[in-house]
Amino acid sequence: MSREQKAVDRARKAFSTGRSKPLEYRLQQLKSLRRLFVERQKDIADAMMKDLRKSEFSTPLYETMGLEGEIDLAVSHLKEWAAPRPVAKNLMTISDQVYVQPEPLGVVLIIGAWNYPWAVTIQPLIGAMAAGNAAVVKPSEVSAHTAKVMEELLPLYVDKELYPVVTGGVAETQELLKQRFDHIFYTGNSVVGKVVMEAASRHLTPVTLELGGKSPCYIDKNCNISIACRRIAWGKFTNCGQTCIAPDYILCDPSIQDLVVEEIRQNVKEFYTENPKTCPDYGRIVNQRHYRRVMSMLDGCTVAVGGDGDESDCYIAPTVLCDVKPDAKVMQEEIFGPLLPILTVGSVDKAIDFINQREKPLALYIYSHDSKLIKRFISETSSGGVVANDCLVQFSVSALPFGGVGNSGMGAYHGKHTFDQLSHLRGCLIKQLKMEGVNKLRYPPHTAKKLGWARFLILKQVDLGQMKRLAMLAIFAVIAAAVYQRT
Amino acid sequence: MHHSNVVARARKAFLTGRSKALSYRLSQLKGLRRLITEKQRDIADALRKDLHKSENATQLYEMIGLEGEIDLAVSHLSEWAAPRPVEQSLLTVADEVYIQPEPLGVVLIIGAWNYPWAVTVQPLIGAIAAGNAAVIKPSEVSSHTSKVMEELLPLYLDKELFPVVTGGVVQTQELLKQRFDHIFYTGNSTVGKVVMEAAARHLTPVTLELGGKSPCYIDKDCDLSVACRRITWGKYVNCGQTCIAPDYILCEPSIQDKVVKEIRKCIKEFYTDDPKTCPDYSRIVSLRHFRRIVALMEGSSVAIGGETDEAQCYIAPTVLTEVTSESKVMQEEIFGPLLPIIPISGTDEAIEFINKREKPLALYVFSSSDKMIKRMIADTSSGALLANDCLVHYTLSDLPFGGVGSSGMGHYHGRYTFDQLSHLRSCLIKKLRMERVNQVRYPPHTAQKLRWARLFLLKRVDVGQWRRAAQAVALVTLAAYVVQVRRPERFTSILYCTSYTFGFNV
Numbered sequence: 004m005s006r007e008q009k010a011v012d013r014a015r016k017a018f019s020t021g022r023s024k025p026l027e028y029r030l031q032q033l034k035s036l037r038r039l040f041v042e043r044q045k046d047i048a049d050a051m052m053k054d055l056r057k058s059e060f061s062t063p064l065y066e067t068m069g070l071e072g073e074i075d076l077a078v079s080h081l082k083e084w085a086a087p088r089p090v091a092k093n094l095m096t097i098s099d100q101v102y103v104q105p106e107p108l109g110v111v112l113i114i115g116a117w118n119y120p121w122a123v124t125i126q127p128l129i130g131a132m133a134a135g136n137a138a139v140v141k142p143s144e145v146s147a148h149t150a151k152v153m154e155e156l157l158p159l160y161v162d163k164e165l166y167p168v169v170t171g172g173v174a175e176t177q178e179l180l181k182q183r184f185d186h187i188f189y190t191g192n193s194v195v196g197k198v199v200m201e202a203a204s205r206h207l208t209p210v211t212l213e214l215g216g217k218s219p220c221y222i223d224k225n226c227n228i229s230i231a232c233r234r235i236a237w238g239k240f241t242n243c244g245q246t247c248i249a250p251d252y253i254l255c256d257p258s259i260q261d262l263v264v265e266e267i268r269q270n271v272k273e274f275y276t277e278n279p280k281t282c283p284d285y286g287r288i289v290n291q292r293h294y295r296r297v298m299s300m301l302d303g304c305t306v307a308v309g310g311d312g313d314e315s316d317c318y319i320a321p322t323v324l325c326d327v328k329p330d331a332k333v334m335q336e337e338i339f340g341p342l343l344p345i346l347t348v349g350s351v352d353k354a355i356d357f358i359n360q361r362e363k364p365l366a367l368y369i370y371s372h373d374s375k376l377i378k379r380f381i382s383e384t385s386s387g388g389v390v391a392n393d394c395l396v397q398f399s400v401s402a403l404p405f406g407g408v409g410n411s412g413m414g415a416y417h418g419k420h421t422f423d424q425l426s427h428l429r430g431c432l433i434k435q436l437k438m439e440g441v442n443k444l445r446y447p448p449h450t451a452k453k454l455g456w457a458r459f460l461i462l463k464q465v466d467l468g469q470m471k472r473l474a475m476l477a478i479f480a481v482i483a484a485a486v487y488q489r490t
Numbered sequence: 491m492h493h494s495n496v497v498a499r500a501r502k503a504f505l506t507g508r509s510k511a512l513s514y515r516l517s518q519l520k521g522l523r524r525l526i527t528e529k530q531r532d533i534a535d536a537l538r539k540d541l542h543k544s545e546n547a548t549q550l551y552e553m554i555g556l557e558g559e560i561d562l563a564v565s566h567l568s569e570w571a572a573p574r575p576v577e578q579s580l581l582t583v584a585d586e587v588y589i590q591p592e593p594l595g596v597v598l599i600i601g602a603w604n605y606p607w608a609v610t611v612q613p614l615i616g617a618i619a620a621g622n623a624a625v626i627k628p629s630e631v632s633s634h635t636s637k638v639m640e641e642l643l644p645l646y647l648d649k650e651l652f653p654v655v656t657g658g659v660v661q662t663q664e665l666l667k668q669r670f671d672h673i674f675y676t677g678n679s680t681v682g683k684v685v686m687e688a689a690a691r692h693l694t695p696v697t698l699e700l701g702g703k704s705p706c707y708i709d710k711d712c713d714l715s716v717a718c719r720r721i722t723w724g725k726y727v728n729c730g731q732t733c734i735a736p737d738y739i740l741c742e743p744s745i746q747d748k749v750v751k752e753i754r755k756c757i758k759e760f761y762t763d764d765p766k767t768c769p770d771y772s773r774i775v776s777l778r779h780f781r782r783i784v785a786l787m788e789g790s791s792v793a794i795g796g797e798t799d800e801a802q803c804y805i806a807p808t809v810l811t812e813v814t815s816e817s818k819v820m821q822e823e824i825f826g827p828l829l830p831i832i833p834i835s836g837t838d839e840a841i842e843f844i845n846k847r848e849k850p851l852a853l854y855v856f857s858s859s860d861k862m863i864k865r866m867i868a869d870t871s872s873g874a875l876l877a878n879d880c881l882v883h884y885t886l887s888d889l890p891f892g893g894v895g896s897s898g899m900g901h902y903h904g905r906y907t908f909d910q911l912s913h914l915r916s917c918l919i920k921k922l923r924m925e926r927v928n929q930v931r932y933p934p935h936t937a938q939k940l941r942w943a944r945l946f947l948l949k950r951v952d953v954g955q956w957r958r959a960a961q962a963v964a965l966v967t968l969a970a971y972v973v974q975v976r977r978p979e980r981f982t983s984i985l986y987c988t989s990y991t992f993g994f995n996v
Contacts, residue, residue: 060935064943072948090888103890106871185895197690204686207679207698209899214693227922237932274933284933370922377919385592388916396918399947400587402576403916408594409671413695415914428901430874430889432882433863436713436856446723447760447770449546457550461885462558 007178010167011139014110017164018137024107026085030078032132032161036125037074039160040067046156047121050148054117055242056287065241066121069399073126076401076418077133084133084422087431095460100433105426107135109185114176114199116190117145117289118245118339123190123213124153128166130421131188137165141179143191144172145289184208186425190247192337193410211414211424213247214407215337216364220250220394221354221380223371224259231370231392232266235343238368238394240271240321243286244297244341248366250394251338252327254354257347264307264323267343271308271321280318288317288340297340300333304344329357351376355383363387363409368394387411493661496653497625497668500596503650504623510593512571516564518618518647522611523560525646526553532642533607536634540603541728542773551727552607555885559612562887562904563619570619570908573917581946586919591912593621595671600662600685602676603632603775604731604825609676609699610639614652616907617674623651627665629677630658631775670694672911676733678823679896697900697910699733700893701823702850706736706880707840707866709857710745717856717878718752721829722760724854724880726807729772730827734852736880737824738813740840743833750793750809753829757794757807766797766804774803774826783826786819790830815843837862841869849873849895854880873897 004012022028040047047067051057057065077084087102111131115124124142131138140157142150154168169179180187180202189199190213203210222231238250255263271279279285288294294317301310301324309322319341327333327344334344348354358367367386369377377391387407388397397403398417406415416424444457508514526533533553534545543551563570573588597617601610610628617624626643628636640654655665666673666688675685676699689696708717724736741749757765765771774780780803787796787810795808805827810819813830820830834840844853853872855863863877873893876883883889884903892901902910930942 058935060937060940064931064935064940068944068947075948090886093886093888095882096886101886101889104867104875108894193693196693200690200693201687204683204690207682207686207700207896207899212693230922230925233925233932234928237928282933284935372922374919381590381915381917385913386915388918389590390918390920392920392922393918396581396920397916400576400579400582400916400918402579403587403918404589404914405916408913408915410693413693427871427894428890429867429872429894430883430886430891430901431867431876432874432879432886432889433860433877434879434882436716436858436878439716439719442720442723445550446719447768449544449550449770451546454546454549454554458554461554462561 005178007169007171007175008182010169011110011112011179011182011184013164014137014139014167017162018107018110023132023137023162023165024135026081029132029135030081032166033074033078033081033129035160036129036132037071037078039156040071040074043152043156046152047149050146050152051120053148054120054146055245055289056285057242058283061242061284061286062121066119069122070125070129072399073129073401073418073421077129077422080419081133084419085135088428096432098435098438100431102431104429104431105134105423106429108425108427109136111136111138111425112179112182112184112187113138113140114179114187114189114191115140115142116247117143117149118242118247120146120149120153127188127190127211127416127421127425130416130425132161132166133422134426136185136425139179139184140166140168141176142168142170144170186210188414188416188425189213196412211406211416212412213405213414213416214365214410214412215247215339216362216407216411217251217334217337218248218364218366218368218386219354219358220253220368221358221370222253222255222259222263223369223373223376224256225373226371226392228259228262229266232263233270234393235368235370236267236270236274236321239343240274240285240341241395243288243319244343245286245289245293245339246395248388248395248398249339250343250366250368251364252334252344252346254346254348254357256349260325260345260347263345264325267323268308275321279321280313280316285321288319291317293317293340294319297338297342300331300338300340300342302332304331304333307345309341351379355380358384363407363411365407365411366390366397385409493655493664494668496655497596497665497670499650500623500625500653503648504593504596509618509623509648509651510621512567515618515621516567518652519560519564519567519615521646522615522618523557523564525642526557526560529638529642532638533635536638537606537632539634540606540632541731541775542771543728544769547728547770547772552605555608556611556615558885559615559887559904559907563615563908566905567619570905571621574914582918584921584924586917588917590915590917591620591909592915594911594913595622597622597624597911598665598668598670598673599624599626600665600673600675600677601626601628602733603629603635604728604733606632606635606639613674613676613697613902613907613911616902617911618647618652619908620912622671622911625665625670626652626654627662628654628656630656672696674900674902674911675699682898697892697902698898699891699900699902700851700896700898701733701825702848702893702897703737703820703823704734704850704852704854704872705840705844706739706854707837707844707856708739708741708745708749709837709855709859709862710742712856712858712878714745714748714752718749719756720879721854721856722753722756722807725829726757726760726771726827727881729774729805730829731772731775731825732881734874734881734884735825736829736852736854737850738820738830738832740832740834740843742836746811746831746833749831750811753809754794761807765806766799766802771807774805777803779803779826780805783824783828786822786824786826786828788818790817790819793831795827815846837865841866844870849893849897851893851897852876852883871895873901 183206275282304324307325309320324344365387401418404415405417537543669692790810791812795806797806810830851873887904890901891903
């Protein structure tokens with residue numbers, strides 16, 4: 004039996020004991036996980052510095068604080084999320100118990116990514132735990148130091164049989180994908196996404212695929228370009244552009260291109276000093292392979308800001324490209340790096356067309372004061388999510404489902420959505436062995452008369468909730484009238 | 491027309507945007523409803539040829555449900571399609587935050603043959619309601635119905651947006667090579683895997699409504715007469731060819747004889763002494779399935795029925811005893827009128843038996859003990875659980891209908907179909923103001939900025955609850971003032987009433 008098989012087997016056995024089901028156990032595991040982030044900040048930050056040159060403050064700001072928040076949310080709402088969810092009753096079910104019962108699925112496989120390794124690997128784990136599952140955690144080998152830290156630390160804080168960490172590369176992942184899981188949660192690119200889904204199909208395992216794409220960023224020429232560019236510069240160059248929801252490229256009117264370039268240049272200077280290479284807050288490309296991939300995209304483009312790189316350091320300066328053409332190399336794949344191309348478009352129509360000709364992105368950004376324009380973009384395009392007048396922040400709104408559509412993914416998570424995604428929502432109808440008379444209508448012999456009655460009962464979906472509200476209102480009116488009459 | 495052309499045409503029609511307007515969706519849904527009311531005859535005739543269904547059975551088990559679903563969609567469409575506000579937090583208190591349901595694009599619906607209208611058109615209702623285009627591939631096994639669908643749907647619906655593609659395995663495989671935005675498949679697990687694999691090539695999400703062996707546990711201390719009546723009905727409807735039919739019974743040996751007796755009584759009552767001549771008793775859909783089911787009887791004892799007639803694809807309502815987990819009839823979903831009874835020593839053994847097997851689409855429990863029922867729910871898993879009846883959870887539009895594990899993924903019915911075939915897009919509309927607040931997130935990152943960010947991100951203030959509390963206080967104060975001026979002694983009673991209404995326990 005391979006190492007991967009053993010880990011999955013053990014997780015399944017542990018799940019079958021039933022110990023991950025009681026709410027107290029789930030809460031205890033979640034609280035323990037939270038302690039990991041409070042107590043091990045240093046180990047986590049050190050590894051992130053080695054993997055991605057993330058500064059001491061970047062790590063909590065962009066990764067672990069969000070996780071603490073998600074754990075707190077899960078802990079405070081677990082009882083509510085896991086409780087039976089009542090369902091509207093109708094005339095037929097008036098004396099029955101009807102509800103949806105959330106249940107664990109079993110053993111979940113979580114395949115993490117390297118860009119925000121803690122965030123995208125642990126956030127699904129939080130939901131998996133909250134939902135009562137076991138979970139095999141496979142961190143990305145590309146962020147090697149972090150993978151090692153996860154492998155060492157997780158077993159010290161959470162149940163090592165229920166939540167084993169399996170490290171490794173492509174071969175180990177393929178071995179894992181041969182096993183049977185009850186759900187696979189993958190964060191990464193579309194190419195591997197297809198491989199994951201295909202492997203999942205062999206066992207009829209449902210999947211959540213958090214993929215990527217080229218997230219467009221439209222800037223209306225009549226908006227406050229200064230603030231817009233500040234937010235865009237921050238969204239783009241955080242983590243050196245290695246963010247699944249980074250604004251990939253800008254679309255704007257030619258008349259504002261120069262201003263946009265200037266504003267971004269200024270903000271880059273403000274955020275990362277004159278020499279970003281020496282700035283502790285500016286990251287690095289994760290490895291040489293990606294460095295070369297990103298640098299090659301400069302081919303054929305006009306560099307307006309930055310453009311310099313240093314392969315030995317995997318350093319690429321915050322770069323803006325202007326007058327970029329749709330067939331440029333930089334427009335053929337998700338950049339996932341600190342190159343910000345600007346493509347000029349003459350009208351909103353052309354911008355919308357441009358977006359629609361391409362695969363549905365994970366995020367769409369629109370900068371405008373004009374609410375009508377924003378609504379127009381929303382209704383005429385599609386994307387995982389939309390943010391107007393800012394970047395990235397949708398990630399921290401737990402109430403919003405975070406996920407893609409089309410090539411950018413399937414399924415969604417964050418907050419309660421993770422819990423629901425990794426649960427089975429089981430329909431429950433509890434009737435009584437009484438009132439058998441009513442059922443005569445459905446038993447053979449089927450007659451036209453019986454059919455008439457059945458039609459009446461099934462089609463008259465009497466909204467009981469509404470009746471209840473009307474009744475309460477009537478009572479109120481009567482009380483009010485009585486009180487008034489006495490005075 | 492070649493399949494790639496049909497799909498291309500549907501996509502082109504979708505891109506014109508015409509399926510998006512609510513008025514258009516409503517007109518299509520109403521067109522579909524008219525089809526059902528006006529063409530009852532054609533529909534019933536085809537089903538009689540395909541499955542020996544009586545006209546009333548067709549109505550009862552297929553068409554009324556569809557009419558109900560269309561009516562539900564029509565009356566609720568504007569609510570379902572509207573932006574869904576999301577609870578606000580301190581971070582987003584000045585923003586518009588909501589989820590916008592959107593069409594996915596072109597949906598492929600692959601139907602099944604057992605309730606061809608129900609399982610093919612119900613997903614279509616949701617697809618239309620959600621603003622999609624849909625390619626409909628009815629099952630070729632129910633060939634007369636498939637033909638009727640091919641003829642009638644274009645008369646009532648937009649034939650470019652909602653084309654019907656008929657054919658068998660080869661045609662289905664051709665379709666599966668095309669790119670869709672969602673594939674909705676009803677059928678068995680083997681083909682389910684093929685569908686999901688094909689979908690993976692285009693990263694197309696899927697809904698798979700599959701099957702399995704739905705266990706039916708009868709507690710010895712319940713009203714066996716009523717229980718067996720409901721089970722008999724659930725089993726032999728459509729000759730057992732129902733994805734949520736009770737596949738097999740688990741009960742203690744002490745009640746087995748009574749169970750057999752009761753079922754025998756009910757069969758006679760429903761289908762007369764000679765079910766073969768009864769218009770309400772159906773047939774097996776094809777020779778292939780007939781032979782498959784007959785072979786399943788091997789090795790078990792026939793307690794009731796057992797008669798067959800290959801020429802008519804007739805199998806009598808049958809009950810089998812002396813069945814073990816190794817028996818042939820326990821190796822696959824029966825999907826026919828054979829009802830095996832397996833003896834178990836009690837609830838523990840029943841639960842163990844169920845859990846050793848794949849998660850079924852439905853789990854039935856017959857018991858007067860609520861505690862026992864709750865235990866079954868807690869210790870097993872299944873698509874759905876129904877206590878003290880069979881099949882009827884299907885008719886509740888507010889319950890999600892779908893499987894788990896081998897019995898499927900995704901779910902539908904009512905609003906769930908709409909949501910399943912929509913993209914629920916997160917929308918966050920901020921303003922280009924209050925830029926000072928954002929200072930905490932911009933580099934250079936400092937310990938102090940981090941502390942402020944921590945405060946913003948981690949302090950979960952439930953804005954909604956504060957607002958409601960403030961409203962309640964305002965109302966109570968107003969009421970108190972009004973009453974106190976007029977009648978001080980009424981003050982207390984008003985306070986109680988108002989507080990109780992707003993859910994505070996005073």
